[in-house]
Amino acid sequence: MKLAVNYSKETEELIQEGAIQVDMFKCPDFSDELIKQAESTKRSYIHFDLNAGSGQMGEVNWERIKYLKKNTNTPYINVHAVAYAKDFPNVDVLTTDQTDIKKIIHAVVHDIEMLAEKVGAENIILENVICRGKGDYMMRPIIEPAVISGIIGQTGCGLLLDIAHAQMTSMCLGFDVKDYISQLPLEHLKELHITGIQYHDESRRLRDSMPMTEDDWNLASWSLKQIKAGNWPEPWVVAFEYGGVGPIFEWRTDKKVLAEQLPVLYNLVK
Numbered sequence: 001m002k003l004a005v006n007y008s009k010e011t012e013e014l015i016q017e018g019a020i021q022v023d024m025f026k027c028p029d030f031s032d033e034l035i036k037q038a039e040s041t042k043r044s045y046i047h048f049d050l051n052a053g054s055g056q057m058g059e060v061n062w063e064r065i066k067y068l069k070k071n072t073n074t075p076y077i078n079v080h081a082v083a084y085a086k087d088f089p090n091v092d093v094l095t096t097d098q099t100d101i102k103k104i105i106h107a108v109v110h111d112i113e114m115l116a117e118k119v120g121a122e123n124i125i126l127e128n129v130i131c132r133g134k135g136d137y138m139m140r141p142i143i144e145p146a147v148i149s150g151i152i153g154q155t156g157c158g159l160l161l162d163i164a165h166a167q168m169t170s171m172c173l174g175f176d177v178k179d180y181i182s183q184l185p186l187e188h189l190k191e192l193h194i195t196g197i198q199y200h201d202e203s204r205r206l207r208d209s210m211p212m213t214e215d216d217w218n219l220a221s222w223s224l225k226q227i228k229a230g231n232w233p234e235p236w237v238v239a240f241e242y243g244g245v246g247p248i249f250e251w252r253t254d255k256k257v258l259a260e261q262l263p264v265l266y267n268l269v270k
Contacts, residue, residue, distance in 0.1 A: 145183035
């Protein structure tokens with residue numbers, strides 16, 4: 001397994017100083033200049049800002065997607081399986097109505113099939129998202145293991161497992177996170193994302209892309225043990241989603257955290 005980390009200037013500095021070891025950078029898709037800068041230090045792959053289930057696929061610049069995939073040797077095009085509450089007015093976020101669930105599945109499958117026509121289903125991986133429950137912007141059915149399994153079964157794409165997303169969903173909805181993850185279609189695992197989660201500011205809202213806590217390390221260690229024991233397929237890459245660029249990430253990118261936590265994760269992965 002390769003170990004990747006979100007590209008940031010802090011991580012780049014640590015690599016150049018010889019303070020940490022990683023195999024790759026994980027880069028966003030919005031800046032050719034940033035990708036070029038990242039690749040001047042480490043091989044990089046692209047994490048695409050694509051959502052299946054939002055009707056976005058009709059607006060995608062396919063030529064750019066294909067160019068970035070080929071130019072960086074990114075093996076898979078990732079999509080987030082989404083069901084935004086705004087797209088289902090007058091439907092309860094926690095709906096269990098089968099008609100509502102079928103509409104959600106249809107929307108996601110439709111978008112993935114559009115993408116598959118351009119790049120092939122075998123080149124697509126589906127990422128699990130977060131549902132926080134009542135009052136949230138994400139419909140609960142889209143995080144249900146049976147729904148995710150059904151979508152992957154219908155489309156033939158792979159699974160990108162984000163264990164921080166699974167952990168946040170489980171905490172908000174009262175699941176046991178290991179039991180929840182174990183119900184996902186792990187036989188299709190292609191990529192794994194790991195990062196810390198913490199409550200942030202007075203809103204007490206859970207955020208990911210935070211420093212790892214003891215609970216986060218325990219879940220990461222458990223997940224990697226499942227892979228090494230052969231219970232889950234080995235993903236092509238494990239990405240540490242801490243740090244980054246731009247106002248969304250710069251305030252939570254600490255060079256000291258990276259210097260302390262990346263070597264621990266490197267040892268777990270390797």
